Amino acid sequence: MSSLREEMDEEELEHPNTSPEKRYFPESLDSSDGDEEGVLACEDLELNPFDGLPYSSRYYKLLKEREELPIWKEKYSFMESLLQNQVVVVSGDSKCGKSSQVPQWCAEYCLSIHYQHGGVICTQVHKQTAVQLALRVADEMDVNIGHEVGYVIPFENCCTSETILRYCTDDMLQREMMSNPFLGSYGVIILDDIHERSLATDVLLGLLKDVLLARPELKLIINCSPLLISKLSSYYGSVPVIEVRNKHPVEVVHLSGAQKESLEPAVRLIFEIHRSGEKGDVVVFLACEQDIEKAYEIVCQEGSNLNPDVGELVVIPLYPKEKCSLFRPVDETEKRCRVYQRRVVLTTSCGESLIWSHTVKFVIDVGLERRQVYSPRIRANSLVLQPISQSQAEIRKQLLGSSPSGKLFCLYTEEFASKDMRPLKPAEMQEANLTSMVLFMKRVDIAGLGRCDFMSRPAPESLMQALEDLDYLAALDNDGNLSEFGIIMSEFPLDPQLSKSILASCEFDCVDEMLTIAAMVTAPSCFLHVPHGAEEAAVTCWRTFLHPEGDHFTLINIYNAYQDTVLNSANEHCVETWCHDCFLSCSALRMAEVIRAELLEIIKRIELPYAEPAFGSKENGLNIKKALLSGYFMQIARDVDGSGNYLMLTHKQVAQLHPLSSYSITKKMPEWVLFHQFSISENNYIRVASAVSPELFMQLVPQYYFSNLPPSESKDILQQASGHLPTTAVSKDQDVCDKCPDATEQRCTIQ
Numbered sequence: 001m002s003s004l005r006e007e008m009d010e011e012e013l014e015h016p017n018t019s020p021e022k023r024y025f026p027e028s029l030d031s032s033d034g035d036e037e038g039v040l041a042c043e044d045l046e047l048n049p050f051d052g053l054p055y056s057s058r059y060y061k062l063l064k065e066r067e068e069l070p071i072w073k074e075k076y077s078f079m080e081s082l083l084q085n086q087v088v089v090v091s092g093d094s095k096c097g098k099s100s101q102v103p104q105w106c107a108e109y110c111l112s113i114h115y116q117h118g119g120v121i122c123t124q125v126h127k128q129t130a131v132q133l134a135l136r137v138a139d140e141m142d143v144n145i146g147h148e149v150g151y152v153i154p155f156e157n158c159c160t161s162e163t164i165l166r167y168c169t170d171d172m173l174q175r176e177m178m179s180n181p182f183l184g185s186y187g188v189i190i191l192d193d194i195h196e197r198s199l200a201t202d203v204l205l206g207l208l209k210d211v212l213l214a215r216p217e218l219k220l221i222i223n224c225s226p227l228l229i230s231k232l233s234s235y236y237g238s239v240p241v242i243e244v245r246n247k248h249p250v251e252v253v254h255l256s257g258a259q260k261e262s263l264e265p266a267v268r269l270i271f272e273i274h275r276s277g278e279k280g281d282v283v284v285f286l287a288c289e290q291d292i293e294k295a296y297e298i299v300c301q302e303g304s305n306l307n308p309d310v311g312e313l314v315v316i317p318l319y320p321k322e323k324c325s326l327f328r329p330v331d332e333t334e335k336r337c338r339v340y341q342r343r344v345v346l347t348t349s350c351g352e353s354l355i356w357s358h359t360v361k362f363v364i365d366v367g368l369e370r371r372q373v374y375s376p377r378i379r380a381n382s383l384v385l386q387p388i389s390q391s392q393a394e395i396r397k398q399l400l401g402s403s404p405s406g407k408l409f410c411l412y413t414e415e416f417a418s419k420d421m422r423p424l425k426p427a428e429m430q431e432a433n434l435t436s437m438v439l440f441m442k443r444v445d446i447a448g449l450g451r452c453d454f455m456s457r458p459a460p461e462s463l464m465q466a467l468e469d470l471d472y473l474a475a476l477d478n479d480g481n482l483s484e485f486g487i488i489m490s491e492f493p494l495d496p497q498l499s500k501s502i503l504a505s506c507e508f509d510c511v512d513e514m515l516t517i518a519a520m521v522t523a524p525s526c527f528l529h530v531p532h533g534a535e536e537a538a539v540t541c542w543r544t545f546l547h548p549e550g551d552h553f554t555l556i557n558i559y560n561a562y563q564d565t566v567l568n569s570a571n572e573h574c575v576e577t578w579c580h581d582c583f584l585s586c587s588a589l590r591m592a593e594v595i596r597a598e599l600l601e602i603i604k605r606i607e608l609p610y611a612e613p614a615f616g617s618k619e620n621g622l623n624i625k626k627a628l629l630s631g632y633f634m635q636i637a638r639d640v641d642g643s644g645n646y647l648m649l650t651h652k653q654v655a656q657l658h659p660l661s662s663y664s665i666t667k668k669m670p671e672w673v674l675f676h677q678f679s680i681s682e683n684n685y686i687r688v689a690s691a692v693s694p695e696l697f698m699q700l701v702p703q704y705y706f707s708n709l710p711p712s713e714s715k716d717i718l719q720q721a722s723g724h725l726p727t728t729a730v731s732k733d734q735d736v737c738d739k740c741p742d743a744t745e746q747r748c749t750i751q
Helices: 036-043 056-066 070-085 098-112 125-141 170-179 199-214 226-236 265-274 290-305 390-398 414-419 435-443 462-473 484-490 496-507 511-522 535-543 549-567 572-581 585-606 619-630 662-666 692-700 715-721
Strands: 088-093 119-124 149-153 155-156 167-168 186-191 219-224 241-244 251-254 281-285 310-319 341-347 361-365 368-375 380-387 405-408 636-639 647-649 654-657 671-678 685-691
Touching: 056 125, 070 088, 070 098, 070 186, 070 241, 088 098, 098 119, 098 125, 098 167, 098 186, 098 219, 119 125, 119 170, 119 671, 125 149, 125 167, 155 241, 167 170, 170 199, 170 435, 186 199, 199 219, 199 435, 219 226, 226 241, 226 390, 265 281, 265 290, 265 361, 290 310, 290 341, 290 685, 361 390, 390 405, 435 462, 435 484, 435 496, 435 619, 484 496, 496 511, 496 619, 511 549, 511 619, 535 662, 549 585, 549 619, 572 585, 619 671, 619 692, 692 715
Parallel strands: 088 219, 088 241, 119 167, 119 186, 149 167, 186 219, 251 405, 281 341, 281 361, 310 341, 361 405, 380 671, 654 685
Antiparallel strands: 149 155, 368 380, 636 647, 636 671, 647 654, 671 685
């Protein structure tokens, strides 16, 4: 299946021919149908059934580690349940080994029936865990990453057509269903991390109920936390449950009284643990990313003044939503360090699955999180500070289950835990913008959403708002079904508004520039967090990239400068140095480069027109704004008092431009702006904004959208602007998309 590995050393070849691991399907491990000479040469070695090569010594070393995992005792009962049932639930504590071992056992099952129904795919919520699990499992199975075992995450595919076991993010498996609704390439599907209740996981749980009926040979494994068993049983019916528990009890210390503020007690406790001299790493769960930044600065600053005899504090900020490394065990070179180093990991909700180290002995939990809750009425997210759920608190406790002396410090009272914490984490389905989900559901032809039985039903007002927005974006026909234009939009793994802007850029001859914008706003922010005291130097650097037309144009300047640096640099180190000197994130710009390349591939695959880049000309600048307005006409704000207080066109929320906006840096505030992102929080900031004119807005806005806007002074100004438009002003702007079958209808125009 794959090419021979690198030559094995003598140590790897000298191994007994008896395996310490019992085989469940001996008939599938027969290697006699291979090359005879090869069989004779290796007759005293046990062969790996997945690639036909002798096992290395590392395989046996890792096998001993696997046998120590709590889940290993359940292998026989799991395999028995898998053989006799279509759906199996594995309920295990965090870090019991279910995410790494269950997929391998399923691969053994598929091998035993000669892959007649396909291979194995295992979903993860976080792309970091998907990659790291694939690497770990390939190592444990003694096969090559990218061949027998691989991973698929947004904008990165490390698999071949012959890959047996794939790890992927849940949204990537969801996207695969657009072209392969019944997932015929797989014999076993594993849904992992379902306690996260992500939108894509909930959609998969619902759709797979129908797929299982259509494919009786398909097996579905659901990995969940113990608190979700009853909910899953009522959802999927009577299915076998394999339960696993960690080895060691955890000492839990609750706060005795209520606290007004959680950050300061958490930081104070870090230093108390460190001064105690008790060995072990610390993980701190804070409420939000801003708290991570504050805690990082405080611990670094005060940690430098500590007595060297107690050891060094190494602070690691871990942001779950960004492409970051996982927190893993210390490697051998770090262990040789003479001074004792205690690692302190600062993270937030959803960071639990990123903690892979067995050296964690202390967990500090503030019991709060800042969640994004979408309001369909105002089409904006609100950042809400609220208690975590009891299930989240339990998972944080389980991080210490493999440690014989773990301690969990809860910075909240037991009464708070029982009265204020909900039993389960809220489903993202009930709190998120559903526009992308509805577009996907229309694509897989779930008529009216009624036939998909969601475990948590979405709010009707959210569904109505999503359908309304798709109608405004010309993604639906008059019957409410997906238009051909909508089908093209769904090909892009982006927010529908961004997909619409890319399609509009084909009409306005600015595809090259629009792809760059789409990549830059999809990747993590390219601006580094600036250390205290370096703010002025950072702003000075960023000024060189500023564009007078706005932030979208500034992002193009940054990306183009990065590309020039890549082309002109001798090595990768030079690029990293340039990024560091410019206070820019090299990893974010690399990600933007990967995203842009995939978007360009999609453009070529569906044969959309692609004009040569013309960035810098006045006409090109106007065309970019037209393309942006075609998708983001619902995200317009006006400076109502001339001092930077922007009122949203669709509701009465007021916001300021983000401090990193080019307009904030130059102190030149335009009256009307189109923005990419807005969240209601302590600081109501508009992010990534560019100036637009009322006349341009009225040329491109769908009339039925404008007529539904609430009465306001801004609407009156726009109405007056429309009266001054020349009759020929819309001739180019109302060209129809030649991909759309209903070309005579206004809703299918590039507006």
